[in-house]
Amino acid sequence: MVAAGLPHIKHQPAESQPCFATMDIDIDTPSSSPRGRPSSCAGIDLRCLLSVVFGGIFTVFLLGASQAALPSASLFLQRYSAATQRPSPPRFAYLVSGSKGDAARLRRCLLALYHPRNRYILHLDAEAPNSDRAELAAFVAAHPVLAAAGNVRVVEKANLVTYRGITMVTTTLHAAAAFLHGPGAAGWDWFINLSASDYPLVTQDDLMDVFSRLPRDLNFIEHTSDMGWKAHARAKPLVVDPGLYLKTKRDLMWMNTETQKRELPTAFTLFTGSAWTVLSRPFVEYVISGWDNLPRTLLLYYGNFVSSPEGYFQTVACNANEFRNTTVNHDMHYISWGEPLGQHPELINATHWGRMLGSDAPFARKFGRDANDVVLARIDEELLARQPDMLIPGGWCMGNVGAGSGDDHCSAVGDATLLHPGLGAARLQRLVESLLSEDNFRPKQCKIVEHNN
Structure with missing residues (x-):
């Protein structure tokens, strides 16, 4: 007995059923209805119908899963720009490296980066005398804020670092570990x-403010896979x-470059x-x-590679399934390579x-190493509001507030989660929005360019 209101379905034998079988569906409607006349419609076999339905559901599930695994740039921007509640400020782990004659520059860079x-x-390589490391460590230990916070370490047993060599990478990995x-x-x-040749152009409050709204x-x-002349050189x-x-x-x-060259990896x-x-921390852990x-x-491969620091992290990230979709194609630096482009950056003036x-x-x-560099002095004054030999100010500062210009306004730590972002945050936000745009994020992410071996 067929329940009232349900259509009566006539099935064909399974072995003779086409994918789209004929199905007579009779629906009784009141004669007063404009559509109140019997009708016969072309139908679908029930099993095929269920297959299509469940197949569609499974497809939607896969699409949803893929979108979750590979979020679009617009999603990042939505998270970034539409955040209604400010998350906790992120924390950054800085490795600042130098060599012989760089102790003063490391100290200045630390003060400009501090939060x-x-x-x-802080790592002064083995070419620097032990007295430089001891002097740097003594400065950190004697500084009231640095010593109280206990968040600055000076490497005592230094690594010997070779320019363009794998020891640059291993020193970075040493600090990361x-x-x-x-x-x-x-x-x-x-x-x-x-x-020691780097310097910030924004305050740490600026940096934390922008990065607090980014996926961590x-x-x-x-990065690029277009090796060009680097493939052979x-x-x-x-x-x-x-x-x-x-x-x-x-x-x-x-090694003998005429007889001992290797093929490009496959x-x-x-x-x-x-x-x-x-x-990111997850990538560093990996x-x-x-x-x-x-x-x-x-x-191991990059141990015999020229300029391995310019390829190791790029190659790891773009060959790892878990991380290739997390790369943003920018080094967050301003570097001038001159005109025409050279192999070494220009000194900023x-x-x-x-x-x-x-x-x-x-x-x-x-x-450069000039302690009286006019550009660094201008950055301190106009971009960082940092006085000579003093910590960069931020929302965390609590000490000598309102005192004379020669006093340190950041001689004590207040609320370290309080941020006072300035114009630097607006500039950095503009850069990040551009990098995560539909035109720049996915299209420039770990793209493989074919090249001849």
């Missing part, structure tokens, strides 16, 4: 590597970094870019732990000011 929520490691397992290991979100798995890594030659086994600094040791795709990065062995494999500010980048390089 009590952050973590800092220390941040993950040392004091304050649980309290940071992004790892930033800088050198983003990795700012300038850097990837194929075999070099050895003497910093791995000698106590004195030497240049890279080149097990992974090479990427190259800037040595300066802003790496690189240090290497649970699928890719980071260790690539570390007063003529770069407009372009440097117009880049909206939070950091700039390369600055």
Whole structure:
């Protein structure tokens, strides 16, 4: 007996059913209705219908899952611009590296980068005398704010670092591991590597304000798979970094470049870019732990690579399924390479000011060793509001407020979560919105360019 109101379905034998079988559906409607006459419609076999329905549901599920795994740039921008409640400020873990003669520059850079929520490691390589490290450590220990916060470490057992060698990468990994397992290991979100030649163009309040509204798995890594001349000049030659086994600094040791060249890899795709990065904590944990062995494999490969710091993190991120979709193709630096483009950046001088500010980048390089550099002095005064030999001010400052201009307004720590972002935050926000736009984010993310071996 067929229940009233339900259509009567006539089935064909299963072996003779086409995918779209005929189905007679009789619906009784009142004669007064304009549609009140019997009708016969072409139908669908029930099993085919159910297959289509469940297939559609499964497809929608897959699409939803893929969207969750690969969020669009517009989603990032929506999170960024439409946040109604400010999340807690992020914490940054800074490695600031230098060599012989850089102790004063590291000290100045630290004061310009400082915030009590952050973590800092200062590394003067083994070429610098022990007296420089001792002097730097004494400065940190004697400073009332730095000593009280306990968030600055000076590396005592320094690494020997070779320019363009793998020891630049291993020193960065050394600091990253220390941040993950040392004091304050649980309290940071992004790892930033800088050198004594770098300097900030925004305050830490500016940086925290902008990054507080970003997904904390983003990795700012300038990268491209278009190796160009680097494929033959850097990837194929075999070099050895003497910093791995000698106590004195030497240049890279080149093998016989005529007879001992290697092919480009086929097990992974090479990427190259800037040595300066802003790496998320999840990515740093992956690189240090290497649970699928890719980071260790690539570390061995890049051990004989020319300028390995410009390729290691790029190649790891873009060959790892978990992280290739988290890359933002920018190194967050203003760097001038000159005209025509050179292999080494220009020293920044007063003529770069407009372009440097117009880049909206939070950091700039390369600055020289002149303690009286007029550009650094102008950055301190106009962009950072930092007085000579004093910490950069921020919402956390509580001490000597309202005192004379010669007094330190940040001699004590108040509420470290209180931010006072300024014009630097507006500039950085403009850069981030551009980087995460539909035109720049996905289209410039780990794209593979074919090249001849």
